Amino acid sequence: MRKPVTIFIVSLLTVALCGCAPAAAEPPQKMVQLIMGPRSSEYSGDLYSGAVAAEQEYGLHMVTGVALYTDGKETQQDVLTSAVESGADAIILDPFAYSGFRMDIEPAMREGVDVIFLGHYQDVQPSRVVAVDEEQMVKQIAEEAVRQKGPEPHLFLLNCADTFDNTYQLRDTLRDGLASYGDIRVEVLDYSKNDPDKLRSSLNIFLEVKEENLILVALDEYSALHAVERVQQLPAEGRPGLFVFAPGSAMVEQLEKDTVTAIVRRNYYEQGYLAVQYAAQENGDEPGEDILVGTQIVNKENMYYPDKQKMLFPPPW
Amino acid sequence: MDGQKHAGWRGRLKRYANFKSLRFIIAISFILIMVAVYGVTYYALIGKFRDTTQRNMESVSMQVTDGLDRTVRSYIYNVMELSDSVSFQMFMHDETEKGPIGDMLKTLMTSREGIASIALFDPDGSLVAAAPDLPAKSGVDINAQRWFALASKNKSRVFFSEPHVQNLFYGSYPWVVTLSRNVSLYNQADGASSDRILMIDMDVASLYQKTSSFNSQNGYAYIMDQYGNLIVHPDMRLLNYGLAEENTEAALRAVEGNFLSGPEGKEVYTVVRTMPYTGWRIVYKNAAEDLMVPQQEMARFLLTTVIIGIGVIAVVSWMVSALVTRPVKKLEYAMSQVEKGNLDAVVDVRGDTDVERLSLAYNSMIARIKELMGAIVWEQEEKRKNEMRALQMQIQPHFLYNTLESIIWAAERGNNADAVKMTAALSRLFRISLNKGGDTIRVRDELEHVKSYLTIQEMRYKDKLSYEVCATADALNCLTVKLILQPVVENAIYHGLRESEEKGLISIFAWTDEDKLYLAVEDNGVGMDDETIERVFSDGFVSTKGSGIGMKNVNERIRLYYGEEYSLSVTSRKGEGTVVVLILPRIRENGAEE
Numbered sequence: 001m002r003k004p005v006t007i008f009i010v011s012l013l014t015v016a017l018c019g020c021a022p023a024a025a026e027p028p029q030k031m032v033q034l035i036m037g038p039r040s041s042e043y044s045g046d047l048y049s050g051a052v053a054a055e056q057e058y059g060l061h062m063v064t065g066v067a068l069y070t071d072g073k074e075t076q077q078d079v080l081t082s083a084v085e086s087g088a089d090a091i092i093l094d095p096f097a098y099s100g101f102r103m104d105i106e107p108a109m110r111e112g113v114d115v116i117f118l119g120h121y122q123d124v125q126p127s128r129v130v131a132v133d134e135e136q137m138v139k140q141i142a143e144e145a146v147r148q149k150g151p152e153p154h155l156f157l158l159n160c161a162d163t164f165d166n167t168y169q170l171r172d173t174l175r176d177g178l179a180s181y182g183d184i185r186v187e188v189l190d191y192s193k194n195d196p197d198k199l200r201s202s203l204n205i206f207l208e209v210k211e212e213n214l215i216l217v218a219l220d221e222y223s224a225l226h227a228v229e230r231v232q233q234l235p236a237e238g239r240p241g242l243f244v245f246a247p248g249s250a251m252v253e254q255l256e257k258d259t260v261t262a263i264v265r266r267n268y269y270e271q272g273y274l275a276v277q278y279a280a281q282e283n284g285d286e287p288g289e290d291i292l293v294g295t296q297i298v299n300k301e302n303m304y305y306p307d308k309q310k311m312l313f314p315p316p317w
Numbered sequence: 318m319d320g321q322k323h324a325g326w327r328g329r330l331k332r333y334a335n336f337k338s339l340r341f342i343i344a345i346s347f348i349l350i351m352v353a354v355y356g357v358t359y360y361a362l363i364g365k366f367r368d369t370t371q372r373n374m375e376s377v378s379m380q381v382t383d384g385l386d387r388t389v390r391s392y393i394y395n396v397m398e399l400s401d402s403v404s405f406q407m408f409m410h411d412e413t414e415k416g417p418i419g420d421m422l423k424t425l426m427t428s429r430e431g432i433a434s435i436a437l438f439d440p441d442g443s444l445v446a447a448a449p450d451l452p453a454k455s456g457v458d459i460n461a462q463r464w465f466a467l468a469s470k471n472k473s474r475v476f477f478s479e480p481h482v483q484n485l486f487y488g489s490y491p492w493v494v495t496l497s498r499n500v501s502l503y504n505q506a507d508g509a510s511s512d513r514i515l516m517i518d519m520d521v522a523s524l525y526q527k528t529s530s531f532n533s534q535n536g537y538a539y540i541m542d543q544y545g546n547l548i549v550h551p552d553m554r555l556l557n558y559g560l561a562e563e564n565t566e567a568a569l570r571a572v573e574g575n576f577l578s579g580p581e582g583k584e585v586y587t588v589v590r591t592m593p594y595t596g597w598r599i600v601y602k603n604a605a606e607d608l609m610v611p612q613q614e615m616a617r618f619l620l621t622t623v624i625i626g627i628g629v630i631a632v633v634s635w636m637v638s639a640l641v642t643r644p645v646k647k648l649e650y651a652m653s654q655v656e657k658g659n660l661d662a663v664v665d666v667r668g669d670t671d672v673e674r675l676s677l678a679y680n681s682m683i684a685r686i687k688e689l690m691g692a693i694v695w696e697q698e699e700k701r702k703n704e705m706r707a708l709q710m711q712i713q714p715h716f717l718y719n720t721l722e723s724i725i726w727a728a729e730r731g732n733n734a735d736a737v738k739m740t741a742a743l744s745r746l747f748r749i750s751l752n753k754g755g756d757t758i759r760v761r762d763e764l765e766h767v768k769s770y771l772t773i774q775e776m777r778y779k780d781k782l783s784y785e786v787c788a789t790a791d792a793l794n795c796l797t798v799k800l801i802l803q804p805v806v807e808n809a810i811y812h813g814l815r816e817s818e819e820k821g822l823i824s825i826f827a828w829t830d831e832d833k834l835y836l837a838v839e840d841n842g843v844g845m846d847d848e849t850i851e852r853v854f855s856d857g858f859v860s861t862k863g864s865g866i867g868m869k870n871v872n873e874r875i876r877l878y879y880g881e882e883y884s885l886s887v888t889s890r891k892g893e894g895t896v897v898v899l900i901l902p903r904i905r906e907n908g909a910e911e
Contacts, residue, residue, distance in 0.1 A: 053555055249490050256454065256484075270558050304484075310557040313482045313490050316522050317529070317553070 032062045032279045033083035035076055036094040036118075042221070042247055043268050046314075047094065047118065050272030058280035063088070080108060090114035090279035095121035114283055116275050119169060125287055130275040132266045133292035138177030141217075141243065142184055144262050144297045148241045149213040154185045155243075156206055156216050158199065158223035161192050167219040170245070174217065193222060203230050207240065215241035215261075221248070228254050252312055255303055263298040265311055270294075340635075340642040347634030348627065355623045366615050374586050374603055378536065378575065382588040382601040385531045385538050389599050392431060392527060393592055396496055396519055399429050400475060403515055404500040407437075419446035431523035433483060433491045437500070438514040440469060444485075445513060451486035459485075468497035468514045477595045479546045483518050493518035494548060494595075525549045528599075536603035543596035545569045568600040644672035648679060660687040701877060702756070720746070723777045735776050742769040750800060756878065758799040759906055760792050760827050760834070767802040767825060774810055781820055782810065788827035795834045796904045798878050801871045805838045805885075805897045808853075808868055813842020813895050829903045836899040845889040853887070868897070875899060 034051055037044050048064070055062040065079035076093065083091050084107055091113055095103055103124055105115045115126040145153040155178055159171045171188060178186045191198040206214060207230070216231070218224035224244035228251075231242050241261040244251050254260040270293045278291060298308050406421055422435045426448045436447035442459035459465050464478040478495040496517040501510040524540070531538045532551050539550040545565045547556065555561035567578060571589040579585045586603040647664050654662030660683060664676035720743040727735040749758065749766040758766075764786055771784045784806075806823060814821030819841070826837040845853070853868045872885040879902050889895035 049554070053552070053560075057555075249488070252490065253487060267558060269554060270560060273555070273558075273560055307557075309482045313492065314557065315492060315525070315553040317525055317551070 030058075030060045030089045030280060031087060032060050032276060033065060033079070033086075033088040033091045034062055034276075035065045035079045035083070035091065037066065043266075044094075046247075046268035047272035049314075050269035050274075051092070051276045052272075053269075054273045054276035054280065058277065060276065060280055062276065077103060080105065084108045084111055084113055088113055090116060090127075092116045092118065092275045092279060093121075093126070094118040095124075114279055116278055118271055118275055127283060127287055128278055128291065130271055130278065130291040130293070132271065133294055134173045134177065136292075137264070137266065137295035138174060140295055140297050141174065141264060142178055142181050144243070144299065145178075145184065145215050145241070148261055148299075149215055152183045152185070153213045153215050153241075154211055155187070156214065157186065157188045157219060158203075158216060158227060159188060159190050159219045160199075160222045161190050162194075167245075170219050174219075196226070199223070199226055200230070203227070207234065210238060211240070212238070215243060217243045217245075219245050221246040224251060224260075228259050231259050247312065249313070252303070255298065255300060258300065261299060263312070265296045265298055267293045267295070267311075269314070338642070339645055340638040343638035343641060344631070344634045347638070348631050351630045351634075352627055355627055359619055359623050362619055363616055375575065378586050378588050378601055378603045381531050381533075381536060381538070381603075382575075382590060382599070385528060385599050385601060386590050386592075388527050388531075389524075389540065389592055389597070392519075392524060393594055393597075395429060396432070396517060397475065397594055399425060399432065399435075400496055400498055400515060400517055403435065403437075403517075404498070407500045407513065407515075408503045408510075417446065419448060419450065422446055422448035423450070431520050431527065433493045433518035433520035433523075434486065434489075434516075435518070436485070436516045438465065438516065440512050440514065447486070451489055453486055454484065457485055464495045464497040464516065465514055468499050472499040472512065474498065475594060477519075477542070477597075479542055479544065480521055480548045491518070492521040494521065494524075494542070495519070521548055525551075525553075531601070536601055538599060538601045539563065540597055540599050541565055541569070543598070548597065565600075568598055572598075644668070644670060644676055648672065648676050651676075651679070651683075655683060660690065717743075720773050723773055727776070739773050739776055742772040745769045746773075756798060757796045757904075760788065760795050760797050760836070763797050763799060763802055763836075764788060764793070764825065764827065766800065767806055770803045770806060771823065774806075778810075778815075778821075782814060782823070783820065784823040784825065786825045786827075788825075789829060791829045791905075792827035792834060792836075794906055795829060795901075796906050797834065797836065797899075797901055798874055801874060801899060802836060802838065804871050805868065805899070809838055809840035809842060809895060809897070812845065812849075813840040816843045817841070832903050834901040834903045836901065837896060839894065839896045841894040844891045844893050844895055845887070846891050850887050850889060871899070875901065 032055070034048075036047060051062060054060075063083070065083065076095065080091055080093065080103070091105075091108055093103070093105075093115065095117055102122060105124060105126055108115050109127070114128070117124075117126045117129045117131075119131045120129055145155060155174075157171055157174055159167050161168075171190070175186050175188055178184045189199065189202045191202070203216070203226075206216075216227045218227045224246040227242055227244070231239055234240075236258070239258075242259060243262045243264055244254075244260050245264045245266070247263060247265050251260055251263055255263055274291050274293065296308070296311060298312060302308050303312070402425055403422070406425070407418070418437060422437070426432050426435050434447060434449065434451070437445040438459055439445055442465065444453050447453065460469075464476055467474075467476045475496060475498045478497070480492055480494050482490050483493045483495070484490060496515075496519060498515050500513050500515045502513050503510045528538050528540065528549055529551065537551050540548045542548060547553065547563065547565070550556060550563060552561045552563070556563055567576070568587060568589045571587070572591055573589060575586065575588040577584050577586050588601045588603075590599045591597070592599060644664075644666075651662045651664045663680045663683060666673045666676045666680070720739065724736050724739050724743070727733075727739060746766055746769040749762050749769070768784075768786060771782075775782050775784065802825065806825070809823055810821070814823070822841050824839040826835070826839070828835050854872065868885065868887070875883050875885060883900055883902060886898045886900065887895060888898075
């Protein structure tokens with residue numbers, strides 16, 4: 001009789017323990033490492049806010065590592081390696097698009113860590129890419145350019161080389177994307193903050209021609225401020241179009257004053273949010289399709305629409 | 318091998334899970350009763366706990382909403398009071414004495430929290446004064462703004478706009494709700510009054526700061542206007558980008574009250590209050606799912622307790638039922654042993670329970686049955702012996718009659734030697750027959766006995782009969798039922814040889830194998846056909862010659878004494894002779910040499 005009774009008691013305790021198990025089986029909090037640039041730029045600020053919102057919603061533990069501009073490549077790699085060693089479940093990386101440096105994410109992938117890139121980076125294939133829908137962005141800019149300056153606009157891209165805004169990739173995307181439209185002419189100016197004369201002289205050269213179909217496209221805040229300053233010096237009539245990739249209220253004021261003719265608003269908040277949301281999920285090993293976020297063009301006509309207002313002036317909490 | 322294993326565990330399972338056993342019934346009854354009791358208790362407790370949790374949730378939600386209500390109400394009253402103050406000050410204002418209106422507005426604004434800006438406009442929309450002192454944008458059509466138009470048309474009312482970005486001033490784009498009203502500016506000099514439109518921008522960010530303290534892990538509050546436009550929401554940005562959803566419809570319909578909504582397990586407890594003046598709804602939502610976590614933990618604890626409790630009771634009831642049914646099992650086992658024929662199996666009785674008293678009675682009954690069975694066996698044995706003796710007694714008169722007949726015949730013919738020889742043989746024959754009253758004799762003596770008989774018969778039939786005896790040493794020392802060869806030999810003489818015209822020969826053989834003794838009588842007489850052989854062994858056969866009881870008698874005695882597997886066999890061929898083989902067990906006399 002002893003044996004069956006023992007089996008019975010053991011079974012019973014097992015069942016009882018199973019009853020208790022769900023209480024003890026709370027999944028451990030996931031740790032996510034976010035590697036990004038300084039939050040001083042609006043781009044990074046929005047990205048970070050979105051990431052924090054998702055962190056709170058999904059109950060993650062997010063650690064933010066800031067890669068400094070001066071030695072960004074090494075710092076990003078260092079932070080990534082350190083995150084893997086400290087047991088991160090996912091790493092969200094906003095990779096600097098420097099040429100000649102290839103981020104090594106293999107150790108992290110081998111450890112089963114989800115590596116999520118905010119945008120494409122060279123030919124490195126992470127677990128997932130959360131990026132701006134470049135095709136849609138280019139299309140919208142092209143349409144807005146045609147709407148403002150006729151069927152053959154001439155776009156002059158101003159790219160400050162040493163900002164945190166990671167604009168090299170944006171420059172290439174726009175240059176190649178807009179050029180593919182055929183009737184759109186695209187030119188690029190790369191310059192450094194240390195050489196403002198280059199920007200000034202280049203702008204003067206372009207503006208002196210007084211092309212009716214000219215649109216300056218400032219890819220960063222620094223370029224936008226300089227372009228605004230230069231355009232303001234021109235008479236109201238015959239001003240070039242000015243598209244800015246800078247979402248601040250200063251640019252909204254310039255939009256109201258007709259100095260800026262369009263604000264290109266990429267949704268970095270959503271990008272940060274979706275990246276962390278993806279990190280919170282249980283993901284397979286195979287990389288999936290890119291998670292894309294949209295871009296909106298705000299112009300004088302639509303800037304007071306509620307959806308544009310909400311986007312231009314997000315609540316401060 | 319597998320089959321044996323299965324048989325093993327099946328057997329054990331069957332033994333322990335015999336659903337008809339008393340023990341199982343007692344145990345399962347116990348368990349079922351306790352499961353029922355525990356089940357009822359469990360559901361009663363869970364229900365009670367759920368009710369309590371729900372009441373607590375309602376209570377907490379109401380308390381939070383009360384606090385929220387007071388905060389927002391206070392804020393609205395404060396703004397209303399501010400607008401009244403401005404209105405009053407405007408009426409009493411004397412610019413020459415008290416300075417510009419703008420200073421007055423700044424003073425009033427700094428004395429209040431949560432105000433983004435205050436401004437006075439002429440009815441045509443031109444700015445009269447504003448605080449803080451920000452540059453007004455040119456080209457903004459104030460008249461097109463709804464709040465301005467409403468206040469212009471309705472002089473006695475206060476209006477609250479939908480939430481919007483205030484874009485009247487450079488360098489500032491706050492989200493605000495604008496209070497607008499018509500105020501009168503009294504001119505002290507001429508006593509005339511003129512209309513102005515007062516605008517007070519209620520800072521949404523500030524309002525959020527005031528209400529955010531009511532948000533917690535379980536619940537959150539939001540404010541919307543009477544049209545469902547969200548003014549303050551903790552996830553405002555997510556909602557703006559479509560990354561989250563808020564169903565404002567139910568709260569908009571509710572006006573005032575509280576309700577539970579959502580699917581089971583994900584219920585949300587919602588409290589709605591409507592604010593004065595503004596028509597704003599403050600909504601507090603408490604995720605029942607979160608509040609139910611303690612209930613789920615409690616349920617899990619209770620469930621665990623119940624399972625363990627049922628388990629303990631199951632074990633105890635199993636043991637108790639074992640205790641109760643043990644005497645019954647003992648009795649059952651003893652009965653099964655008796656059923657198998659073991660009358661020595663008695664129940665070991667150690668107590669004085671009902672079942673144990675029954676066991677005692679059973680023991681007595683078995684003892685009595687055993688006694689009776691013994692008597693029956695003894696009686697049967699005696700009966701068998703009596704039958705044996707009766708059969709032997711059937712033979713003895715026959716011998717005596719024949720022998721005496723022969724002696725008489727020899728004496729009449731004056732053949733004294735033969736008479737003496739026959740008388741001696743007869744004497745030897747009887748001596749062996751008597752055998753001190755025993756049923757069995759050695760084969761050696763049996764052969765001696767049959768030789769005495771043949772001696773007598775040989776003398777009777779002279780040249781017509783001869784015999785030979787051949788036996789192994791082992792066979793000679795075996796035991797046999799006495800007087801079984803003589804009837805067979807007699808049968809051979811009367812049915813085989815006497816009818817034959819040739820000189821008859823009777824050969825007697827005795828031998829053994831491992832466990833049997835064989836005695837054979839062979840003659841070269843006329844033989845028998847199958848029909849005669851069958852008739853000789855039939856129950857009704859009575860020989861008109863010889864003793865008339867020969868073969869059948871022998872066969873019955875063998876079977877009676879040794880059992881059914883031992884018997885007599887006859888092989889005969891018409892005209893050639895007969896062989897009769899007696900098959901007996903090989904039983905050696907005690908002390909006999911090999």
